[in-house]
Amino acid sequence: MKIRTIDHMKKAASIIGKLGAKAVVVKGGHLEGADVTDILHHDGEFKIFTKPRVEVEAHGGGCTFSAAIAAYLALDYGVVEAVTKAEEFMQNAIAFGSRVGKGRVPVNPTASLFNEAEKHRVLEDVSAATKMIEGHSEFLPYIAEVGTQVAMALPYASTKRHVAAVEGRIVKFGERARAVGCARFGASDHVARIILTVMKHDPLKRAALNLRYDQDLVEAFKKLGRVVLSFDRKLEPPEVKAMEGRTLVWGVEEAIKATGRVPDVVYDLGEVGKEPMIRVLGNSAMDVVEKTLASMKPRKHGNPH
């Protein structure tokens, strides 16, 4: 039979089941649409998996998916659970494929495992960077009114849950900067969004820090040869403004598009109700803090502890 719709997929699954297969997964990647739907037919029931389409010509996707199902079966999961977990496993494997050749992109079966393996290191890095900000009084004048955030993403990051940051941000507390909480994954919205946007252009730039805008500081970054970009919130199209949390993504994308460069520093002068802000980007949270310190006026190294 020909398959053009999800109903066709279900029908095909039933037919293949009648041919003797105990469970059938018909994969819908080759059907058109913004989402991809896979159908599992097992024990007379259907289970439907719908996921956003990843725009990549993958190599090895089918092999990896069936191997993942076999692996979960070997780990004693039942059929439905094994297929469900294999479907989840594939999302990162496809989204973070290895661009190694001139043709299709081999899927990356280790993406999720390397994310897990990096979590501990990323948290330690954000914690160390936070201590540096608390311990160096140079930072104090630049702590933003809304709080300063320092954050770092996992190597294969697609959501804010993949970005570690300081819970409650770093705030001015009397004459020193203090972190409100500990480093935790998912603790940042704004800075996380900036990192995820920049990583699309440079996957190694996984960390960022936001600071109160200061013209001299911007000049100091430029003097050290940093790539300093900016965007103007007034130019943001109303349809973007209407969407919650899109401004920073838009602003950073605009700055990159306009210059063709990936920033070390990106700033904006704010607008009514929006504090002017500098964001410093780098390969790790410590890298960002050190880059920033290198451009700040030296002050006595007050240690609050």
Add this chain to the structure above:
Amino acid sequence: MIETEVPCAMTIAGSDSCGGAGIEADLKTFAALGVFGTCAITAITAQNTQGVYDILPIPPSMVKRQIEVVLEDISVKAAKTGMLYSKEIMEAVAKTLDRHELRVVVDPVFRAGTGSLLIREEDKEALITTVVPRSFVITPNKYEAEDIAQMKIRTIDHMKKAASIIGKLGAKAVVVKGGHLEGADVTDILHHDGEFKIFTKPRVEVEAHGGGCTFSAAIAAYLALDYGVVEAVTKAEEFMQNAIAFGSRVGKGRVPVNPTASLFNEAEKHRRLFLDPLLSPQTNMKLKT
């Protein structure tokens, strides 16, 4: 916009159907170290942890094709060779590699850990004349070093002497592995640039399977990650400790080494510190039912 590069390595070796050695071990090792692995299969073995039961060599022209089409497309930064089986395959590999400037880690495989011969007896000499001189790093064990250097090895001084001799045959760096010498410790010797580096580590009491494959693959992976020879060998030595100590007891014979042991340790660190009761422990072990 920023061009990033995925480090790639290649293994030219035999397939081990039990998954513990050969191509299978090499690809797991590359993956565990964050290196994209490619491969050219030289022979298919019907093998388990107890022995090698059958060998089907791949025609040399097909071995050559595998290497060529990969190198045309993918920027491979380091390679390793394992089981090369016959003079014809060795020559095909040597010729193909000569046309590409590829750093090759040579594991001069004569026998499987279980004792079975993985090279045609009459072709041992060809390994010495065609493959040894092309090695960027060569990693013989005691027996292989004895065969290549044409001497008996009983002491660390003998190992050093053999390493020098193999270096003179053309290998840029030589690691003589001392696991088959007796003693509470195991000593490996690296000979490179006229200097020796000695690695001494406590012996792990296990009859490992795939140790030589995994070690040479780890060196190739670290070379692909841009480490220098001495650093790459040092890191591969460290990598092997966990891989051997936490081997996978899956069969009735030898114990396949576990190239993912260290990576799973890393992956568990965060989970243990931020204990989520919904997450089950992730290991590649489970209780027997």
